[in-house]
Amino acid sequence: MSKKIHDLTTPCFLVDREKLQVNTTRMLDTCKGLGVTLRPHTKTHKTVEFAELSTGGIKQGITVSTLVEAEMYADAGFDDILFAYPITKDKIERCTKLMCRLSQFHVMVSDLSGVECLKANIDKLPAGKTWSVAIEIDCGYGRTGFVPISDDFLQAARDVQKSMKLLSLYTHCGGSYYIFTKDERESHHQKTVAQLKEARNIILKEFPDAKFIIGVGSTPSCSQPSKVHQQVEEFHPGNYIFNDYEQYLLNACCQKDIACRVMTKVVAHKEEKNMLIVDCGFLALENDGISQRPDDFCLIEGESNLKMVGMTQELGKIKAKEGELNCQNYPVGTILYIYPFHSCATAAMHGVYYVHSGDEVVQTVKPCRGW
Amino acid sequence: MSKKIHDLTTPCFLVDREKLQVNTTRMLDTCKGLGVTLRPHTKTHKTVEFAELSTGGIKQGITVSTLVEAEMYADAGFDDILFAYPITKDKIERCTKLMCRLSQFHVMVSDLSGVECLKANIDKLPAGKTWSVAIEIDCGYGRTGFVPISDDFLQAARDVQKSMKLLSLYTHCGGSYYIFTKDERESHHQKTVAQLKEARNIILKEFPDAKFIIGVGSTPSCSQPSKVHQQVEEFHPGNYIFNDYEQYLLNACCQKDIACRVMTKVVAHKEEKNMLIVDCGFLALENDGISQRPDDFCLIEGESNLKMVGMTQELGKIKAKEGELNCQNYPVGTILYIYPFHSCATAAMHGVYYVHSGDEVVQTVKPCRGW
Numbered sequence: 210m211s212k213k214i215h216d217l218t219t220p221c222f223l224v225d226r227e228k229l230q231v232n233t234t235r236m237l238d239t240c241k242g243l244g245v246t247l248r249p250h251t252k253t254h255k256t257v258e259f260a261e262l263s264t265g266g267i268k269q270g271i272t273v274s275t276l277v278e279a280e281m282y283a284d285a286g287f288d289d290i291l292f293a294y295p296i297t298k299d300k301i302e303r304c305t306k307l308m309c310r311l312s313q314f315h316v317m318v319s320d321l322s323g324v325e326c327l328k329a330n331i332d333k334l335p336a337g338k339t340w341s342v343a344i345e346i347d348c349g350y351g352r353t354g355f356v357p358i359s360d361d362f363l364q365a366a367r368d369v370q371k372s373m374k375l376l377s378l379y380t381h382c383g384g385s386y387y388i389f390t391k392d393e394r395e396s397h398h399q400k401t402v403a404q405l406k407e408a409r410n411i412i413l414k415e416f417p418d419a420k421f422i423i424g425v426g427s428t429p430s431c432s433q434p435s436k437v438h439q440q441v442e443e444f445h446p447g448n449y450i451f452n453d454y455e456q457y458l459l460n461a462c463c464q465k466d467i468a469c470r471v472m473t474k475v476v477a478h479k480e481e482k483n484m485l486i487v488d489c490g491f492l493a494l495e496n497d498g499i500s501q502r503p504d505d506f507c508l509i510e511g512e513s514n515l516k517m518v519g520m521t522q523e524l525g526k527i528k529a530k531e532g533e534l535n536c537q538n539y540p541v542g543t544i545l546y547i548y549p550f551h552s553c554a555t556a557a558m559h560g561v562y563y564v565h566s567g568d569e570v571v572q573t574v575k576p577c578r579g580w
Numbered sequence: 581m582s583k584k585i586h587d588l589t590t591p592c593f594l595v596d597r598e599k600l601q602v603n604t605t606r607m608l609d610t611c612k613g614l615g616v617t618l619r620p621h622t623k624t625h626k627t628v629e630f631a632e633l634s635t636g637g638i639k640q641g642i643t644v645s646t647l648v649e650a651e652m653y654a655d656a657g658f659d660d661i662l663f664a665y666p667i668t669k670d671k672i673e674r675c676t677k678l679m680c681r682l683s684q685f686h687v688m689v690s691d692l693s694g695v696e697c698l699k700a701n702i703d704k705l706p707a708g709k710t711w712s713v714a715i716e717i718d719c720g721y722g723r724t725g726f727v728p729i730s731d732d733f734l735q736a737a738r739d740v741q742k743s744m745k746l747l748s749l750y751t752h753c754g755g756s757y758y759i760f761t762k763d764e765r766e767s768h769h770q771k772t773v774a775q776l777k778e779a780r781n782i783i784l785k786e787f788p789d790a791k792f793i794i795g796v797g798s799t800p801s802c803s804q805p806s807k808v809h810q811q812v813e814e815f816h817p818g819n820y821i822f823n824d825y826e827q828y829l830l831n832a833c834c835q836k837d838i839a840c841r842v843m844t845k846v847v848a849h850k851e852e853k854n855m856l857i858v859d860c861g862f863l864a865l866e867n868d869g870i871s872q873r874p875d876d877f878c879l880i881e882g883e884s885n886l887k888m889v890g891m892t893q894e895l896g897k898i899k900a901k902e903g904e905l906n907c908q909n910y911p912v913g914t915i916l917y918i919y920p921f922h923s924c925a926t927a928a929m930h931g932v933y934y935v936h937s938g939d940e941v942v943q944t945v946k947p948c949r950g951w
Contacts, residue, residue: 496867
């Protein structure tokens, strides 16, 4: 029996099937055009169905942020999975199991402790197997990863080269979230790729026969690539599958490319404050947006004069941007659609995603959670 | 086989059994001392086990924020449940079922639309039953509820009195989250209770035989009550069961009363920034704290010179408050315990809570989620 989105319990997380298709196809095409392999990051959605879509149906070559994701994908027949997270001792046992189950499972080192950890656990692997390792490079974001020209990086590269298999030099490109102009973005691309190439050359100088790739991530970068990206071998963005208000602000997508929305209802009027109360609190939308952009943390579809001004656990407050809102224009029961600021964070608040085509719910998809 | 908390996968949500016991017993005792009934709010934890504890084992008289909670508690043998959320048409069917299953199920109206909705659906109830209604009063918080002296309030009271059963005048006391001094708190208590009594008198003037109660909520209020609270009949706080850094800042608890922590591990060093990277990103801690208090949004147990300075999805960044942190003092693998700013928000990020006594995990508890 067909179900309409209007029949769903609010709040709920909607995913537009056609937009999802457009976003995934576009990124596959972008990569094809550049001659770059796409290893999509699944942290945004954490579902089998969308990962299959984002790999163009081949279920090979993905990036994950948790071992729960990796295990779910292994169960679902995916292979060639990169666990792009600093490796630590407590995760070795589960990684070893994944190494045995999959033909290709890769781990990441972000500092020398990760390299030491892998070295100390090579004997845990089945005979003939060794760790396949991405070395994380910090191209200026300043969170995790090796500074490319550093003793630590050289040490890591040597250690991996000596007793393991070097898969790639991997960078998140998190700095791309702070760039708003085209010129600055081009310059950021150039600098990032130059740093990766420099890091590569440091390794090749010492190990001329080393075979590994360099790859960049982040949706703002990969959605607005430039020619310089022909010099890398891999893209690993995640957010582009949904996009969100943040990507829109960064020019990484148009509003029509935002494939996910929170559907909410007006549940009460606060007349004396000219304010609508909706059933979209922070348990439905998440607070990442409000923490970064307190005055403008989401978009309400088709309502250019409405803004969400605050949230508590289960309630959102909506006022007019200009003038006073007349509550009577939005009777209790009115449905509103909210484009989240950060879709990865918003999706994580929902145990089910409703995929729809137009008004019709065509699929329900369940993400994995936890660690 | 006994399991130690150190053997758990990080990040995870720990609940200290003894502190939980202290917090629940203290609130029961506070209410007993004042002659007030406790109707604990379950939105903080959403578990059967902790609700049983907070009702002193009787499984009667609770407050919930979602119908999923109400249904879970009904399944678990709880009764006398107040769904403290603005009632709307889309929820009538599920509420009707709960009315049939339970001997006492109560709904809430926050504006006239809620009253109209209930009136229009009285015939949906079984013969001889009518809606049992809490009228939400806005004592100055400004989110939802009736201003006590208003035409709308009088209209609501008349309508409920005429064809339904008035359970209570209910206020959240959300304003208590903005009060830091004892004098201001006392004044807030006085004002709140005065407003509720005034609202009660408005009803009693017209309906002298009306039987209903007045009740106040919020952990900052109920954890620091005063004599004036002897004039109300009900408390309905929720957060006190865990407490958190925010309650500590509001003097509503001591640090030792915070019963929940996120256990996290150092997963990498960012040496050149004198920064530790831990596996507690916003999917483990939530962003409500950082949105309200960006420079000081959690407490790291026993580490008075460490502070969390930022989070991404799966990673937290920790630096020294004063001087430069020497990463070598916190080797990768070091476990840290984080007291969250807002435990309701943090708990909601976890599919399981690990209850421990000392170092031993004594129970795993699973909350409900969704709407």
